[in-house]
Amino acid sequence: MSILAQAAEAVEPLTSPEFKTAMSAVGAGFAYGLAAIGPGVGIGIVVGNAVQAMARQPEAAGLVRTTMFLGIAFTEALALIGFVVFILLKFA
Amino acid sequence: MSSIVAIVFPPIDEILRWKPLVGNEGDPFAFNKIGLIAFFAAFATLALFFVAGKKRALVPTGVQNLAEASIDFIQDGIIAQTMGTKKEDMRWTGYLTALFFFLLFTNVTGIIPVIQMPATARMGIPLILALTSWFLFIFMGFKNNGIGYLKAAVVPPGVPKALLPLVVLIEIVSTFLVRPFSLAVRLFANMLAGHLLLVTFAVMGHGLFFAETKQAFFVPMTILPLILFIAITLFEVLVVFLQAYIFTILTAVYLGGAMHPEH
Numbered sequence: 001m002s003i004l005a006q007a008a009e010a011v012e013p014l015t016s017p018e019f020k021t022a023m024s025a026v027g028a029g030f031a032y033g034l035a036a037i038g039p040g041v042g043i044g045i046v047v048g049n050a051v052q053a054m055a056r057q058p059e060a061a062g063l064v065r066t067t068m069f070l071g072i073a074f075t076e077a078l079a080l081i082g083f084v085v086f087i088l089l090k091f092a
Numbered sequence: 093m094s095s096i097v098a099i100v101f102p103p104i105d106e107i108l109r110w111k112p113l114v115g116n117e118g119d120p121f122a123f124n125k126i127g128l129i130a131f132f133a134a135f136a137t138l139a140l141f142f143v144a145g146k147k148r149a150l151v152p153t154g155v156q157n158l159a160e161a162s163i164d165f166i167q168d169g170i171i172a173q174t175m176g177t178k179k180e181d182m183r184w185t186g187y188l189t190a191l192f193f194f195l196l197f198t199n200v201t202g203i204i205p206v207i208q209m210p211a212t213a214r215m216g217i218p219l220i221l222a223l224t225s226w227f228l229f230i231f232m233g234f235k236n237n238g239i240g241y242l243k244a245a246v247v248p249p250g251v252p253k254a255l256l257p258l259v260v261l262i263e264i265v266s267t268f269l270v271r272p273f274s275l276a277v278r279l280f281a282n283m284l285a286g287h288l289l290l291v292t293f294a295v296m297g298h299g300l301f302f303a304e305t306k307q308a309f310f311v312p313m314t315i316l317p318l319i320l321f322i323a324i325t326l327f328e329v330l331v332v333f334l335q336a337y338i339f340t341i342l343t344a345v346y347l348g349g350a351m352h353p354e355h
Contacts, residue, residue: 066173070345073338077274080281087284091104 028089035082042075100299107291108214108284129211133197137190163189170341175348184347187228188340191221195279195336202287203328212335213283215276222276225343230268233350244353275342282335286328293321 050068054061115122144159152160166189167182175181198217202210212218233241246263247256297317303310 063173066169066341069338070341073278073342077278080278083281083285084277087104
């Protein structure tokens, strides 16, 4: 009985608003940090290969640049969704 | 409200939620700073092209030069690259130019001193523009290809039969559900992120300069956040143009894909 009461006392702070705020701050940090890994690598690959293509074929630089921005825009979307989750967890 | 070494970061409502200038809070016709910026942007876009089109000189100067160069940019840099060079493609010049300049003017208020609030950092304007693009490309798809547009949009050529159900499901979700959402969120989150960065360094500089502890070395240290504030403002100039460009070119890509699905 006493152990159960102790356990209940130990669990009780987990529902407190301070705990919720702290955990959503931690979760917000992880949400953005983890969401930024993949797109970071991805944008690096996209731009790196675009630079390579432009160096090999300077006459195609205009087309490559347009396509590169499109690729960046699609890759970046995931990081931005992570950023929105961050905002929602931290402030909402 | 969170504080870092006596620097108090304001709650998000204080940064983004503006008190109505006309009307009351919660009133559907209340009019705040965001609405004012949106009206300014629409007016500036109209004014730019009315002023440019007034003289119609053979050798363009000043505003006319800018307007002609930007229309060339929309036609050669965006439409020809993504949709095609036929007459029906070039008909979109008007919408895409208006879209580009409206976005440019709503974004650029984020870095103009004193105003410093991008209207696109609130979800309203990006959402409506993204839904307009979404509606337009679906409408053009059905108009140009009839009911066959559905097949062209969701069944990519050369997919093995066994994978078809999965691919069709993914294509339906990505074309008809994710596109407007990602279009809106991309613009909104980019502008909001830039705005929050600027707010962070402005608050830091303010906190150091007016520190309550009156440490003598705090005041000269204000230069550090100030330098970063200026650097990020310069970076935001790039972001402002890039986001307007990306929103416009993605709209053109979606329209082109819907009008000529054979490509």
